[in-house]
Amino acid sequence: xxxDRDRKILDFLQADAGISVTDLAERVALSVSACSRxxxxxxxxGHIARRIVVLxxxxxxxxxxxxxxxxxxxxxxxxxxKFRKSISDIPEIVExxxxxxxxxxxxxxxxxxxxxxxxxYKKIVRRVELFDVAASISMEExxxxxxxxxxxxx
Numbered sequence: 001x002x003x004d005r006d007r008k009i010l011d012f013l014q015a016d017a018g019i020s021v022t023d024l025a026e027r028v029a030l031s032v033s034a035c036s037r038x039x040x041x042x043x044x045x046g047h048i049a050r051r052i053v054v055l056x057x058x059x060x061x062x063x064x065x066x067x068x069x070x071x072x073x074x075x076x077x078x079x080x081x082k083f084r085k086s087i088s089d090i091p092e093i094v095e096x097x098x099x100x101x102x103x104x105x106x107x108x109x110x111x112x113x114x115x116x117x118x119x120x121y122k123k124i125v126r127r128v129e130l131f132d133v134a135a136s137i138s139m140e141e142x143x144x145x146x147x148x149x150x151x152x153x154x
Contacts, residue, residue: 002047005030007150009038010047014147017051047153054146062092062110065138066117068124070105071131079128086127092120103134 002010008028012019025035042048057063072079080098087093087107095108109120114137121133 002150002153006038006042006047007153009035010042010150010153011147013039013048013051014150017053052146057110061112064111064114064116065141066109066111066114067136067138068107068109068117068121069103069134069136070107071102071133072104072129073131074129075104083128086124090120090123092116 005028009024012024012027021036021039022032024039025032028035030038039048072083083105084096087096092109092111093107094110095106097106098104099106109117111117111120117135121135124130125133
């Protein structure tokens with residue numbers, strides 16, 4: 001069961017996973033050792049899945065975002081697993097979701113420029129049979145982030 005201090009710790013760590021335990025403890029009004037124990041407990045319980053560094057996409061040379069909307073005629077577990085494996089080693093595909101509605105999957109792809117999309121498209125269609133692929137280019141990022149609300153956690 002999480003309390004308000006745990007939620008504050010999670011919020012601060014989401015904003016900056018590199019924050020020192022000393023600074024974090026001060027911000028949540030705990031001793032350093034108590035704060036450290038709470039972080040360890042949050043990691044062991046799985047509330048903290050991992051700690052990462054978020055890179056600047058412009059500086060990393062992949063400022064362009066393309067969303068590929070995929071339709072398939074196949075829905076077997078075997079096909080889904082083949083598709084999962086087909087996209088897993090393509091680093092430009094940073095997110096993939098199975099959908100309800102008119103499309104079966106959406107892929108978020110980061111690229112150096114829009115023309116590079118064809119390289120990724122060809123990699124995918126060589127590996128797995130698809131019915132239809134439509135791509136949309138992101139013109140402007142209005143909101144982005146990897147943080148999630150902590151208020152729902154119990």
